[in-house]
Amino acid sequence: MELLHSSDQFAVFDDFLGAEAFQQMQAYLGSENFTYVRSRRWHTAFKLLDGDPLVGSSVLSDHPAPPENVLVHPCGRGIDVVATAIKAALPDLAPWVGKQGEAWEFFTCTSYIYPMGSGLSWHKDAKNRAGSYVLYLHPEWQPKWGAELLLSGTPEWHRGTGDEQPQRATGTPGGIGQFVTPYPNRLVVMKAGVMHAVKKVDVTAGDHARYSIAGFFQTAAEPAPQDRAS
Numbered sequence: 001m002e003l004l005h006s007s008d009q010f011a012v013f014d015d016f017l018g019a020e021a022f023q024q025m026q027a028y029l030g031s032e033n034f035t036y037v038r039s040r041r042w043h044t045a046f047k048l049l050d051g052d053p054l055v056g057s058s059v060l061s062d063h064p065a066p067p068e069n070v071l072v073h074p075c076g077r078g079i080d081v082v083a084t085a086i087k088a089a090l091p092d093l094a095p096w097v098g099k100q101g102e103a104w105e106f107f108t109c110t111s112y113i114y115p116m117g118s119g120l121s122w123h124k125d126a127k128n129r130a131g132s133y134v135l136y137l138h139p140e141w142q143p144k145w146g147a148e149l150l151l152s153g154t155p156e157w158h159r160g161t162g163d164e165q166p167q168r169a170t171g172t173p174g175g176i177g178q179f180v181t182p183y184p185n186r187l188v189v190m191k192a193g194v195m196h197a198v199k200k201v202d203v204t205a206g207d208h209a210r211y212s213i214a215g216f217f218q219t220a221a222e223p224a225p226q227d228r229a230s
């Protein structure tokens, strides 16, 4: 794991999983059941024109009182590999998400597939989150295939809740920022409150879909694990 870029708001680590763990995740994602995100009621950030991303099951780490029918790490599925790796990396992620028991109690792991034409509109991961992460798990990604993670810039505009700051129609304060190409085995970790979006997967990607496992560092309070504030 190599820290490639860091700012106050987010960090990018390359080669996050070891080679064997990365292979295990490919096998797991190839066998996981996925459903269209809009077939689940709690996805508020995915807009009608975001195309048709797919979502797999969610696993929680360390939940003090897990709701029924929720998988808790270790759950015996391949997604455990990512939860274990995130746990091992927690000291490195603390500058952005804080410490367990202080800023958050547990984190979530949810797998996604963004096929050609799909993306995710501008949003903030919901307010009672300490931060979030995403790990890219497709075997290959070319910059022309799009699907960059966009992060809205001008950090001082993101301090506090951000709600007191003027917002433009796009939801991106000031309309400037940075992007991260979703190269395989790249982990992005970001502080709560940063506006971000996923550009649509370009038509040139063809059948190369964008695979990821994303999650939030959160407290046991509401909202549900996959909620986002748009």
Ligand SMILES: O=C(O)CCC(=O)C(=O)O
Residues within 6 Å of the ligand: 120, 125, 134, 148, 149, 196, 197, 198, 212, 214, 228
């Ligand atoms: O896939 C990504 O790059 C980011 C995903 C995201 O923002 C989310 O799932 O809330």
Ligand SMILES: [Fe+2]
Residues within 6 Å of the ligand: 123, 124, 125, 132, 196, 228
């Ligand atoms: Fe997000």
